Every structure is written in structure tokens, then in C-alpha cells.
Amino acid sequence: MKPLTRRETLAGAAALALAAGPAGAAADDGAATGTVYGVEGGARAPLPNVLVTNGREVARTDGQGRYRLPLSGDGIVSVIKPSGYALPCNADNVVQHSVVHQPGGTPKDLRMRYRGLDPTGPLPASIDFTLTKVEEPEDFDVLLFTDPQPESRLELNHVRDTAVARAMTIPAAFGITTGDVLFDDLSLYGRSNAIVGRIGVPWYNLPGNHDLNFQAPDARHSRETWKRVFGAPSYAFQHGRALFVMLDNVVWLGPAVDVVGGKYEGRIGETNLAFLRNLLAQVPADTLLVLGTHIPLHTDTAPNEPFNNTIDRAALLEVVEGRKVLAICGHTHTTEHHYLAERLHHHVLTAVSGSWWSGPDTRTGIPSADSRDGTPNGFHVLSVRGTDYTTRFVPAQGEPDAVMRIAFESQLRGGMPEVLRTMRPMEALRPPVSQDALAATTLVVNVFDGGPKTRLAYRLGSGAPVPMERTRRLDPFVVELFARYPETKKGWVQATPSTHIWTARLPDDLPPGAHRVTVEGTDEYGRPIRSAAVLEVTRSV
Structure with missing residues (x-):
């Protein structure tokens, strides 16, 4: 990170005021103190100008690497990794960014199904962090996972043998999972971390709704297992010229509460908003902000449901106003791009588990x-170049560079019973189209990572390109797939309208024979995309 300007330094004064106090003061009942050290060439020395947080206030270490933060009762102290330094990782490459202070541990009367925190005892006189000096280019790639969500040991095998296996071949500086690391069975964290850790890069994790302790009566103790395994649910770190801020926006309302079908809601919350506000006051305005949540800020899938959207999104947008922001999330098991402000790009990531590991x-x-x-299960790669970025979708199975699926709708039957009885394999659904069916044939293209800025056209043979129209609708392929194999999917899984489908009506006067259909255009970042298919036309009977 480049040094703060005078204006930016003054803007951060208010955030530092709450952390004021004599550097090096001993810990007391209302404050946590400590030292951040840097290791370079084997030498360890105090590290100044490093940000440290209690999850709300943000302090900057002084010339002796010391910080002081309010901390009364239970709390978590996290160091915000500066650019050019690395945090320690455990044996499974889980980044160690925080220290949990919970003197009494997880209350025993909660009777948690999964183990929470052991008592940490009195507040230490000094909570210290050690960072290692490393080469850190401003150009780097990040592996982006969301919703691996294995419900069983077998489904954890699927995570291992698809997304993890493919990610192991992609060079990256680090990885992030934006929630639903597991599907309720929190006993699998150890094995899950061991598997993902073999990708071989530092891994940051953000909790989702299926990472909750469901026995907790309310939000206060809903992350007891998470804190034991991963540390702070909300935290931040710097890498290159980018600031990554991970915010837990899943608020557990308790097992006795039901909000339109859910016992949780998407909310950043006052504490997280204060943390973000205080943090940004210490970071230059031209820094790229990568904001991670689990629940989308907004989703096309269910735009009015509080458990699928962030209900205090407007307050968040106000805090980040004017900054360049990429907001990433998961949760809905769809792929979406939204532009919620002039400089805020919201990307709902493809789930590693796709349709919750459904399908044949x-x-x-x-x-x-x-x-x-209709998107294959997979993940994304974020490529940061200074303060610019792009993302790309990587299917976890099949062709690693697949970007779209081309379908001719009249070849699909929508799961009609008479077809299901006689034609089980999906391959049998690709018969030639007779000339008298051409008028009812729609070219349907699913650009797996497409969005509002994607442009698409098709051409027949060597003919002129014909623009295609972006259409919010069901993907006929996945409709047919779910109808043909109902016994292979989870009970709640059904096709949902997609935001990345393009359609066009084909000419109704095509002569009999085989026709090449080429689909080409540009994606959300202006990069060329292209694919092709063969349409066979037969004479009318």
C-alpha cells in the first residue's frame, strides 16, 4: 500500500481516537494491547503502521509496533495483514489472522451439538502477532470458492475430486471460500480444511448460514464452532493494492423464529458497518476494495426475501460510496452480475456444489x-492487476474452459411423460429438426458467467452475425435434466430463471442438411467468447 495523504490521515483520526492511550500500556479490564512483529531475513522486529481491530475500532501500531484497542468481556483481536507481509497458516493452510478472547469459553448450558470454545482465561497482558516479509506483486490471482456445502463424507469426496482437484492446477496467491464451507455437519471442518489445504496456498474462509451453531438461541453464540476453527467471522487483509474485507452478514434469529421460510436474515449490522467505516478511514481512496459476504447484497433469484438479500444494503453502499468495489458472495447457487452503484460490481459466484450435489x-x-x-458447478478465478480486475469461471467438471451451452429448444421436450418413458439418456434428446418445426425452434445460449455487459450474436455458416437478446428465463437443458432424473436431486432443487441466457429465433426457411451455428460475442469484461454447434434439418413429412 502507498502512504496515506495528509487528508486521508486526518480522516482517520476519529477512528484512532477510540484506540488512544499510552503505547505499551498493560492490558486492563477495558483494553487489549500488544505488539505486531515483522520477520525479515530471520530477524524479528516490531512493525509500525500495521492496522489491528477488535471487530469495530481500528488502531494503527506505533513506532514500537504497539497497539491498544477497547476490549471489554468477550471479543476478538485481528491483525489486518499489510501488503508485502504474510500471516502464519496452520498445517492445512488456514490463515491465522485473529486471537479469540472468551474467558468462560462457550457457555456449557447451550449444549451445542458441535464443540465450541474452551475458556481462554483472563485477557493476556499482550496479544501479539508476527508477520513475515514476502515478495508480493501487485498483479496476482485468487481462487474464489463458495458453497462447497458437503452434507456428508461422500459429498466431501465430491468437493475433493472436482473443484479442489482442478484448483490445484491453477497458480494463485491465495484462496477464499465465501461461506457454507459445510452443510450443517460442523464435525467435518477438520477433513474439509485438510482437503482444501492441499491446493497449497493460504486460504481465507467466511461463514455461511450452514456454518451456524443451530442450537444457539440467538446470534451471540451462533459462531462458537467457527471461532474455534477459523477465528474472527469478520476480518480484513491487504494484498498488493487491494483491500479484502470479509463480513459475516448471516444473522441467526434463533430456532424458534421463522422469517418467510428462514431462521436467519442477511444483514451487515451496525458493528460490521462501524468496522468497515473505521477501516476505510485508514486506507487510501484509490485502493481496490474486494468485499466478501455470504448472502448477496442483492439477488435476482428472490429479490424480496430477507434471507437471500442484505436488508441493510443501502447503509453499506453509503459507507463505500465513491470507492472501486468488487463485492463477491455465494448462497443462492446461481451465477449473477449486478452493478449496484457507479463503481460497485456485485458478483454472485457459482457454487462449488452446484445444485447441492444433485443430478445423475x-x-x-x-x-x-x-x-x-444452468451453470455447471465450479468456481472463479479473480485476477487483480494493480487496482483493476477481472474474474473468470472455471467448471469443476467437464471441459475446463467451457463458457457457454448452445441448445435448440424444439429438441427438448420439457420432461413430457411419454418421452421420459421411452428415451432415458439425455443424448437421445438431440434429433434433427424438421423444416416444419423450424418456426418453433429457438436458439437458447447460456453464457455461464454472463451478465448485463455481455454481448452475443449468432451466425449461420458464413452468414452475417445476428444479435441475440438477453432473456430472463429457465434454461431448457437444466429443466429437462431435473425432470428426467428426479430421484437424483435434493427435494428443494428446481430450475430457476437465469440472468445469463440469450435467445434468438432461427430462420424458418433453412434447407435440409447440416448447418453450422456459431455463437460469438464479448463477456462482462469485454473479452471475446465463442462456441459453435451443428443444427440438422430434415424435410417435412
Whole structure:
């Protein structure tokens, strides 16, 4: 990070005021103190100008590497990794960014199904952090996972043998999972971390709704297991010229509460908003902000549901106003791009588990897991170049560079019973189209990572390109897939309208024969995309 300007330094004064106090003061009942050290060339020395937080206030270490923060009762102290330094990782490459202070541990009367925190005892006189000096280019790639969500040990095998196996071949500086690391069975964290850790890069994790302790009566103790395994649910770190801020926006309302079908809601909350506000006061305005949540700020899938959207989104947008922001999330098992402000790009990431590991088994014994909007299960790679960025989708199965699926709708039957009885394999659904059916044939293209800025056209043979129209609708392929194999999907899984489908009506006077259909255009970042298919036309009977 480049040094703060005078104006930016003054803007941060208010945030530092709450952390004021004599550097090096001993810890007391209302404050945490400590030292941040840097290791370079084997030498360890205090590290000045490093940000440290209690999850709300943000302090900057002084010339002796010391900080002081308010901390009364239970709390967490996290160091915000500066650019050019590395945090320690455990044996499974889980980044160690925080120290939990919970003197009494998890209350025993909560009777948690999964183990929470052991008592940490009195507040230490000094909570210290050690960072290691490293080469850290401003150009780097990040692996972005969301919703691996294995419900069982078998489904954890699927995570291992699809997304993890493919990610191991992609060079990256680090990885992030934006929630639903597991599907309620929190006893699997150890094995899950061991598997993902073999990718071989530092891994940051953000909790989702399926990472909650459901026995907790309210939000206060809903992250007891998470804190034991991963540390702070909300935290931040710097890398290159980017600031990554991970905010837990899943608010547990308790098992006795039901909000339109959910016992939680999407909310940043006053504490997280204060943390973000105080943090940004210490960071230059031209820094790229990568904001991670689990629940979307906004989703096309269910735009009015409080458990699928962030209900205090407006307050968040006000805090980040004017900054360049990429906001990433998961949760809905769809792929979406939204532009919520002039400089705020919101990307709902493809789920590693796709349709919650639903669908027919492939030859490998792994479910097809196509998402309910038609995107194959997979993940994304974020490429940061200074303060610019792009993302790209990586299917976890099949062709690693697949970007779209081309379908001719009249070849699909929408799960009609008479077809299901006689034609089980999906391959049987690609018959030629007769000339008299051309008028009812729509070219349907699912650009798996497409959005409002994607442009698409098709051409027949060497003909002129014909623009295609972005259409919010069901993907006919996934509709057919779910109808043909109902016994292979989770009970709640059904096709949902997709935001990344383009359609066009084909000419109704095509002559009999085989026709090349080429689909080409540009994606959300202006990069060229292209694919092709063969349409066979037969004479009318």
C-alpha cells in the first residue's frame, strides 16, 4: 500500500481516537494491547503502521509496533495483514489472522451439538502477532470458492475430486471460500480444511448460514464452532493494492423464529458497518476494495426475501460510496452480475456444489451438479492487476474452459411423460429438426458467467452475425435434466430463471442438411467468447 495523504490521515483520526492511550500500556479490564512483529531475513522486529481491530475500532501500531484497542468481556483481536507481509497458516493452510478472547469459553448450558470454545482465561497482558516479509506483486490471482456445502463424507469426496482437484492446477496467491464451507455437519471442518489445504496456498474462509451453531438461541453464540476453527467471522487483509474485507452478514434469529421460510436474515449490522467505516478511514481512496459476504447484497433469484438479500444494503453502499468495489458472495447457487452503484460490481459466484450435489452420476460416480440456473458447478478465478480486475469461471467438471451451452429448444421436450418413458439418456434428446418445426425452434445460449455487459450474436455458416437478446428465463437443458432424473436431486432443487441466457429465433426457411451455428460475442469484461454447434434439418413429412 502507498502512504496515506495528509487528508486521508486526518480522516482517520476519529477512528484512532477510540484506540488512544499510552503505547505499551498493560492490558486492563477495558483494553487489549500488544505488539505486531515483522520477520525479515530471520530477524524479528516490531512493525509500525500495521492496522489491528477488535471487530469495530481500528488502531494503527506505533513506532514500537504497539497497539491498544477497547476490549471489554468477550471479543476478538485481528491483525489486518499489510501488503508485502504474510500471516502464519496452520498445517492445512488456514490463515491465522485473529486471537479469540472468551474467558468462560462457550457457555456449557447451550449444549451445542458441535464443540465450541474452551475458556481462554483472563485477557493476556499482550496479544501479539508476527508477520513475515514476502515478495508480493501487485498483479496476482485468487481462487474464489463458495458453497462447497458437503452434507456428508461422500459429498466431501465430491468437493475433493472436482473443484479442489482442478484448483490445484491453477497458480494463485491465495484462496477464499465465501461461506457454507459445510452443510450443517460442523464435525467435518477438520477433513474439509485438510482437503482444501492441499491446493497449497493460504486460504481465507467466511461463514455461511450452514456454518451456524443451530442450537444457539440467538446470534451471540451462533459462531462458537467457527471461532474455534477459523477465528474472527469478520476480518480484513491487504494484498498488493487491494483491500479484502470479509463480513459475516448471516444473522441467526434463533430456532424458534421463522422469517418467510428462514431462521436467519442477511444483514451487515451496525458493528460490521462501524468496522468497515473505521477501516476505510485508514486506507487510501484509490485502493481496490474486494468485499466478501455470504448472502448477496442483492439477488435476482428472490429479490424480496430477507434471507437471500442484505436488508441493510443501502447503509453499506453509503459507507463505500465513491470507492472501486468488487463485492463477491455465494448462497443462492446461481451465477449473477449486478452493478449496484457507479463503481460497485456485485458478483454472485457459482457454487462449488452446484445444485447441492444433485443430478445423475457421471462415469466417475460424481453427480452432474448443474446449478439451477444452468451453470455447471465450479468456481472463479479473480485476477487483480494493480487496482483493476477481472474474474473468470472455471467448471469443476467437464471441459475446463467451457463458457457457454448452445441448445435448440424444439429438441427438448420439457420432461413430457411419454418421452421420459421411452428415451432415458439425455443424448437421445438431440434429433434433427424438421423444416416444419423450424418456426418453433429457438436458439437458447447460456453464457455461464454472463451478465448485463455481455454481448452475443449468432451466425449461420458464413452468414452475417445476428444479435441475440438477453432473456430472463429457465434454461431448457437444466429443466429437462431435473425432470428426467428426479430421484437424483435434493427435494428443494428446481430450475430457476437465469440472468445469463440469450435467445434468438432461427430462420424458418433453412434447407435440409447440416448447418453450422456459431455463437460469438464479448463477456462482462469485454473479452471475446465463442462456441459453435451443428443444427440438422430434415424435410417435412
